[in-house]
Every structure is written in C-alpha cells, then in structure tokens.
Amino acid sequence: MLPRRLKIALLFVLIAVLSAGCTAANPNHPLPIDPVHGGIWDKFFVFPLSWMLQRTADVFGGSYGIAILIVTVIVRLAILPLMLKQMKSSKKMQELQPLLVKIKDKHKKDPQKYQQEMVKLYQENQVNPLSGCLPILIQMPILLAFYHAIVRTGPIRHHDFLWLQLGEKDPYFILPIIAAATTFLQQWIMMRNNTAMSDNPQMKMMLYLMPAMILFISVSLPSALALYWVYGNIFSIIQTYFLYRDTTPKGGVAK
Incomplete structure (x- = not known):
C-alpha cells in the first residue's frame, strides 16, 4: 500500500495538472496549436496527437470518431509495457499478502519494525509498491494532451460521429453513462483478479x-474526450482479460 502522504501528494499533483490544462484549453476560446513557439507542451504533446488524429481521419474518409479509436489504440499499445510491469508487480503483491498479514500481526505493537520488515520483504521479492502509480502518472498528461488536441483542433470540434458533435457535450448523456459504466467494469474486473485490491477498503x-x-x-466536456475514455476503457477491459486469463477469481483455483 502507498503511504497516505504520498497518496495525498499525488492527488494534489493530478488535480493541479488537470486544472491548469483545462483552463488553458477553454472550449469557448481555444488557443491554436503552435508547435514552434508554443513551448514543450504544444511541441511534444499536443501537436503530435493533433497531427496523428488529422492524418488518421484523412485515411478513414474524414471520420474523427474512427481516428480517435485508432490513435487511442496506438497510445495504449505504446504504454502497454508499463501496464505489463504494473500487473506483474500487482500479482507479486497479491502473492505476498499472506506474508504481509503475518508481519503486521507479529509487529502490530511496533510500527517501525513492521515497516522495516515490509520493506525487506519487498526487496527480497523485487516488488515496488509504487510501480502501480507509474502508468497512471503517464496516462494523465496523455489524457490532458488529448483534451487539448481535441479542443484546439478545429476540424474535430465541428465533426459529427454517430449522434455526437465531437466538440460539444452529448445532448442525450449516453456517452457519459457508457464512459462511467466501462470505468466501473474495468475496475471491477481488475479487483476480481487481485486479492490485495479487493480486500482494500479504499479500492472498494x-x-x-x-x-x-x-x-x-x-457530462461537461466535449464528446470526443468521453469517446476517447470509452475506447480506452474497452481496451483496458480486453487487456485485463488476456493478462489475467491464467488466473481465477478470489477463492478459485489456478488453471
């Protein structure tokens, strides 16, 4: 488990980054993407995603809905090695849970000794509890860059896909509900295959x-961003299924 102070610090960092990014890319007055004078953010994050989206849309007859799908898959495949590392670490953490419980019971009156023994156990098994944060920290600027690319790329804002105007909110709230539902399903599948997570009240x-x-x-952001989130969740659900298919739910027997 992560130290409480670290969790709070990470939360404040993510909130600060999101707040700054969302303020900069105001949907009502979006700034143009400037890969030359726009600084590191525009040059290395926003512009490449905007360029990929536009070129992919050109290939698929101008459909930015499909372009978002293709670029989402490309981005998720690019960070797949990090996700694999995270899941391997998660499996090891799950295997160590019984030992961690024993150490906690043994040193419940000596928190310092408990921390020392826990760190020793992690080192002996080459487990880093912080590795689970890395994919999240990497995905957040990518998601924020996607937000900028979507809001600040003119053709996307004026493009239709299914019933959606990608630059506007979903008028029927269908996509936000799907985004929330797939987020729940993705997390539920992960917890179902991870004892350490399923036994953690905070994760529940x-x-x-x-x-x-x-x-x-x-509900409040452009539909294109919610579409990206849905695509990403579906990718994660499929990814989790294949990565954990050699295991069974809590209480089950490994194949």
Whole structure:
C-alpha cells in the first residue's frame, strides 16, 4: 500500500495538472496549436496527437470518431509495457499478502519494525509498491494532451460521429453513462483478479467513486474526450482479460 502522504501528494499533483490544462484549453476560446513557439507542451504533446488524429481521419474518409479509436489504440499499445510491469508487480503483491498479514500481526505493537520488515520483504521479492502509480502518472498528461488536441483542433470540434458533435457535450448523456459504466467494469474486473485490491477498503470506495467522477467530467466536456475514455476503457477491459486469463477469481483455483 502507498503511504497516505504520498497518496495525498499525488492527488494534489493530478488535480493541479488537470486544472491548469483545462483552463488553458477553454472550449469557448481555444488557443491554436503552435508547435514552434508554443513551448514543450504544444511541441511534444499536443501537436503530435493533433497531427496523428488529422492524418488518421484523412485515411478513414474524414471520420474523427474512427481516428480517435485508432490513435487511442496506438497510445495504449505504446504504454502497454508499463501496464505489463504494473500487473506483474500487482500479482507479486497479491502473492505476498499472506506474508504481509503475518508481519503486521507479529509487529502490530511496533510500527517501525513492521515497516522495516515490509520493506525487506519487498526487496527480497523485487516488488515496488509504487510501480502501480507509474502508468497512471503517464496516462494523465496523455489524457490532458488529448483534451487539448481535441479542443484546439478545429476540424474535430465541428465533426459529427454517430449522434455526437465531437466538440460539444452529448445532448442525450449516453456517452457519459457508457464512459462511467466501462470505468466501473474495468475496475471491477481488475479487483476480481487481485486479492490485495479487493480486500482494500479504499479500492472498494474507488470502484464507485471513479465512475461517478468520470460521469461528472464526461457530462461537461466535449464528446470526443468521453469517446476517447470509452475506447480506452474497452481496451483496458480486453487487456485485463488476456493478462489475467491464467488466473481465477478470489477463492478459485489456478488453471
């Protein structure tokens, strides 16, 4: 488990980054993407995604809905090695849970000794509890860059896909509901295959809190971003299924 102070620090960092990014890319007055004078953010994050989206849309007859799907898959495949590392670490953490419980019971009156023994156990098994944060920290600027690319790329803002105007909110709230539902499903599948997560009260709370946050965000932001979130969740659900198919749910027997 992560130290409480670290969790709070990470939360404040993510909130600060999202707040700054969303303020900069105001949907009502979007700034043009400037890969030359726009600084590191525009040059290395926003412009490449905008360029990929536009070129992919050109290949698929101008469909930015399909372009978002293709670029989402490309981005997720690019960070797949990090996800694999995270899941391997998660499996090891799951295997170490019985030993961690024993150490905690043995040193419940000596928190310092408990921390020392826990760190020793992690080192002996080459497990880093912080590795689970890395994919999240990497995905957040990518998601924020996607937000900028979508809001600040003119053709996307004026493009239709299915019933959606990609630059506007979903008038029927269908996509935000799907985004929240797939977020819940993705987290539920992950917890179902991870004893350490399923036994963690904070993770159980996030199972419901995260979809609620995604629903709230998706309702107020352009449909293109919610579409990206849905595509990403579906990719994660499929990814989790294949990566955990050699295991069974809690209480089951490995194949």
